[in-house]
Amino acid sequence: MSDHPALRYISKGAWGLVEPLVSPRAKDLLAKLVDFLENDVIPAEALFHAQIPTHPPEARWASVPTVLETLKDRAKELGLWNLWLSGGDFQGMAGGQGGGLTNLEYALMAEIMGHSAILAPQATNCSAPDTGNMEVLARFGTQAQKEKYLVPLLKGEIRSSFSMTEFGVASSDATNLRNTTAVLDAAKKTVSLTGHKWWITGAGDPRNKVHIVLAVTDPENPSPHRRHSLVLVDPKQKGVRVVRPLTVFGYDDAPEGHCEMRYDNVQVDVDSGVVGGKAGLGRGFEIIQARLGPGRLHHCMRSIGIATRALDMLLQRVSDPARKTFGKHLREHGTVLADIAHSRAEIDQARLLVLAAARRVDVAGAKGALQDIGIAKFTVPTMALRVVDRAMQVYGAEGVSSDTHLPYFYASLRTLRYADGPDEVHIQQIGKQELKRVEELRKRTDQIKAKSEKLLREGGKERAKL
Numbered sequence: 004m005s006d007h008p009a010l011r012y013i014s015k016g017a018w019g020l021v022e023p024l025v026s027p028r029a030k031d032l033l034a035k036l037v038d039f040l041e042n043d044v045i046p047a048e049a050l051f052h053a054q055i056p057t058h059p060p061e062a063r064w065a066s067v068p069t070v071l072e073t074l075k076d077r078a079k080e081l082g083l084w085n086l087w088l089s090g091g092d093f094q095g096m097a098g099g100q101g102g103g104l105t106n107l108e109y110a111l112m113a114e115i116m117g118h119s120a121i122l123a124p125q126a127t128n129c130s131a132p133d134t135g136n137m138e139v140l141a142r143f144g145t146q147a148q149k150e151k152y153l154v155p156l157l158k159g160e161i162r163s164s165f166s167m168t169e170f171g172v173a174s175s176d177a178t179n180l181r182n183t184t185a186v187l188d189a190a191k192k193t194v195s196l197t198g199h200k201w202w203i204t205g206a207g208d209p210r211n212k213v214h215i216v217l218a219v220t221d222p223e224n225p226s227p228h229r230r231h232s233l234v235l236v237d238p239k240q241k242g243v244r245v246v247r248p249l250t251v252f253g254y255d256d257a258p259e260g261h262c263e264m265r266y267d268n269v270q271v272d273v274d275s276g277v278v279g280g281k282a283g284l285g286r287g288f289e290i291i292q293a294r295l296g297p298g299r300l301h302h303c304m305r306s307i308g309i310a311t312r313a314l315d316m317l318l319q320r321v322s323d324p325a326r327k328t329f330g331k332h333l334r335e336h337g338t339v340l341a342d343i344a345h346s347r348a349e350i351d352q353a354r355l356l357v358l359a360a361a362r363r364v365d366v367a368g369a370k371g372a373l374q375d376i377g378i379a380k381f382t383v384p385t386m387a388l389r390v391v392d393r394a395m396q397v398y399g400a401e402g403v404s405s406d407t408h409l410p411y412f413y414a415s416l417r418t419l420r421y422a423d424g425p426d427e428v429h430i431q432q433i434g435k436q437e438l439k440r441v442e443e444l445r446k447r448t449d450q451i452k453a454k455s456e457k458l459l460r461e462g463g464k465e466r467a468k469l
């Protein structure tokens with residue numbers, strides 16, 4: 004067993020299982036990432052928050068904390084850049100930096116980043132929604148779209164939004180999405196985009212240079228999965244308007260934000276502004292499916308890091324010698340010990356699930372790993388929420404105040420039970436998938452029964468009562 008610094012965060016058991024699959028380069032990057040987290044990122048968190056103006060309210064969306072650029076420069080220097088890029092295809096566009104890791108290797112790194120979920124992913128250009136958007140552009144964009152949007156995204160020069168959820172529409176069933184239309188003018192080779200979206204992450208960010216908007220382009224198509232396309236929109240374009248930034252339990256996540264958006268008669272050229280150009284018309288559903296797989300897993304990886312940071316906070320709080328209740332230090336109470344043990348066990352279970360899913364993506368592709376990703380998607384954030392809740396509890400009232408990071412951890416994890424599809428949708432899919440095993444189970448049970456009857460007959464015995 005090595006003495007890799009990641010062992011300060013990842014259990015020996017999990018590390019022992021995956022270590023043979025982690026390349027020397029990935030181990031080196033992982034060690035650098037741990038050092039970057041501890042010595043650069045976490046110490047910069049307070050400055051990051053302090054650099055976001057509070058007054059006037061609109062100032063929150065006008066600038067980006069300068070400490071973030073310092074961290075990005077440092078991450079680039081260390082080679083901790085675009086680590087999420089699992090394939091080699093886009094290395095040239097990324098200036099040859101970062102990437103090239105397996106999903107399993109990245110899973111270990113994303114967990115480490117989760118310890119500073121607000122800063123580490125941004126500092127290393129590994130944050131949502133940009134990673135998913137880069138994947139869309141890289142896999143489905145035209146060459147011109149890649150040059151215009153993908154290259155600056157990979158360099159961390161601009162940011163982006165993915166605009167799908169519709170105001171007033173049950174958007175977890177994507178076939179419902181119909182109030183955003185992109186009407187085709189075949190003669191002019193343009194579409195006119197009109198729609199009302201909300202919860203669009205990153206739309207408040209002054210660096211945002213592109214929204215990828217899901218819109219109906221072929222409403223009469225008999226297949227509900229061929230009616231939509233993805234349209235690229237410049238947020239400064241005529242007709243694009245942020246209605247308001249939304250808040251999650253009071254947090255606005257400035258300067259990125261989650262915004263309600265209006266697109267009013269926005270004119271977009273088909274060749275340059277529909278993902279994939281003319282050939283991309285009607286492929287919206289196919290592309291969003293491809294986008295959501297690995298991204299969902301990235302959220303799970305980071306959630307484990309958030310949970311572990313909350314457990315680390317819990318351990319320190321209950322070990323505070325100044326805090327005694329009913330004659331005992333907090334750590335001496337049985338319920339507190341049980342909370343610690345359950346948290347440790349649940350984090351370690353979840354990690355194995357996520358690592359297995361990441362390995363499955365490496366071996367079978369995102370499509371082949373859907374079952375594993377789906378299970379992680381609806382179990383890991385809920386697990387992390389339980390751990391954060393236990394940490395809040397031992398902090399007393401302070402645990403629900405913004406004097407600690409815990410309420411923010413809770414708010415961000417809670418949203419993961421909706422974002423990229425609510426838990427129930429994944430639960431339903433996994434349940435249905437499990438039921439597909441019934442026929443094979445019946446066959447196997449019948450075979451076993453026949454064999455057991457035969458053994459009883461040959462042994463001259465009746466079936467005994469159990």
Ligand SMILES: Cc1cc2nc3c(=O)[nH]c(=O)nc-3n(C[C@H](O)[C@H](O)[C@H](O)COP(=O)(O)OP(=O)(O)OC[C@H]3O[C@@H](n4cnc5c(N)ncnc54)[C@H](O)[C@@H]3O)c2cc1C
Pocket residue numbers: 132164165166167168169172173174175176201202203204205251261418421422423424425427428431
């Ligand atoms: C912080 C945050 C950031 C977000 N960022 C983005 C973004 O960048 N871009 C974007 O497009 N969207 C974003 N979203 C929106 C998110 O993707 C949607 O909220 C999600 O897809 C659910 O859609 P809905 O809110 O319309 O819920 P509905 O579709 O109205 O669903 C409501 C509830 O119905 C229940 N339900 C649904 N289906 C089933 C079922 N099969 N069985 C049982 N119950 C069911 C679930 O409990 C579900 O939560 C974000 C959301 C949040 C909170």
